[in-house]
Amino acid sequence: RKEVEQDPGPFNVPEGATVAFNCTYSNSASQSFFWYRQDCRKEPKLLMSVYSSGNEDGRFTAQLNRASQYISLLIRDSKLSDSATYLCVVSPASGAGSYQLTFGKGTKLSVIP
Amino acid sequence: GAGVSQSPSNKVTEKGKDVELRCDPISGHTALYWYRQSLGQGLEFLIYFQGNSAPDKSGLPSDRFSAERTGGSVSTLTIQRTQQEDSAVYLCASSLRGWGYTFGSGTRLTVV
Numbered sequence: 001r002k003e004v005e006q007d008p009g010p011f012n013v014p015e016g017a018t019v020a021f022n023c024t025y026s027n028s029a030s031q032s033f034f035w036y037r038q039d040c041r042k043e044p045k046l047l048m049s050v051y052s053s054g055n056e057d058g059r060f061t062a063q064l065n066r067a068s069q070y071i072s073l074l075i076r077d078s079k080l081s082d083s084a085t086y087l088c089v090v091s092p093a094s095g096a097g098s099y100q101l102t103f104g105k106g107t108k109l110s111v112i113p
Numbered sequence: 114g115a116g117v118s119q120s121p122s123n124k125v126t127e128k129g130k131d132v133e134l135r136c137d138p139i140s141g142h143t144a145l146y147w148y149r150q151s152l153g154q155g156l157e158f159l160i161y162f163q164g165n166s167a168p169d170k171s172g173l174p175s176d177r178f179s180a181e182r183t184g185g186s187v188s189t190l191t192i193q194r195t196q197q198e199d200s201a202v203y204l205c206a207s208s209l210r211g212w213g214y215t216f217g218s219g220t221r222l223t224v225v
Binding site for chain 2: 042043045087101104
């Protein structure tokens with residue numbers, strides 16, 4: 001089983017649609033969780049951290065289910081500028097001392113006019 | 114500096130030559146990481162530095178790969194006797210206390 005698994009997509013959605021991405025991780029000791037965004041031929045950039053209680057940042061909502069080892073990202077009211085690859089990322093440690101991020105291969109999103 | 118700086122941005126080299134990739138992290142960031150991303154693949158962890166020491170070198174694919182960091186700042190990743198399978202984008206990231214990883218724009222290495 002891969003450490004971090006994501007549906008590669010592509011997800012092709014019209015502007016204004018709501019889209020959800022899922023991710024599963026295999027290491028139950030994982031403590032820190034993130035979603036990164038990577039535009040074509042660019043470096044990954046942190047989109048948001050994922051907290052146990054779930055968290056929201058504007059149109060983006062992230063959820064964590066530790067029991068199922070499952071992370072999700074919901075994007076509401078999709079914009080053309082949301083088109084990118086979304087990377088699910090986990091780390092075995094939390095806060096100070098965490099060092100190695102394990103990346104999923106990403107889910108590609110294309111928002112269509 | 115304002116961000117993580119990597120050089121060169123692109124490198125084309127002949128098979129069998131050595132290459133050196135450089136990363137200049139954000140000033141004050143104690144942790145530095147090297148990853149690589151092959152075409153259509155996810156990011157693969159290579160090595161991590163805390164200060165000048167590398168507690169985890171487990172991701173280095175072979176003994177042709179080495180990395181060092183001096184003065185708690187600049188890091189170099191050296192690939193000896195390059196092979197075609199080394200072609201990838203090599204990404205460097207830095208962080209303070211393990212949070213808020215910031216990536217550089219990467220070095221695109223092509224071995225011909």
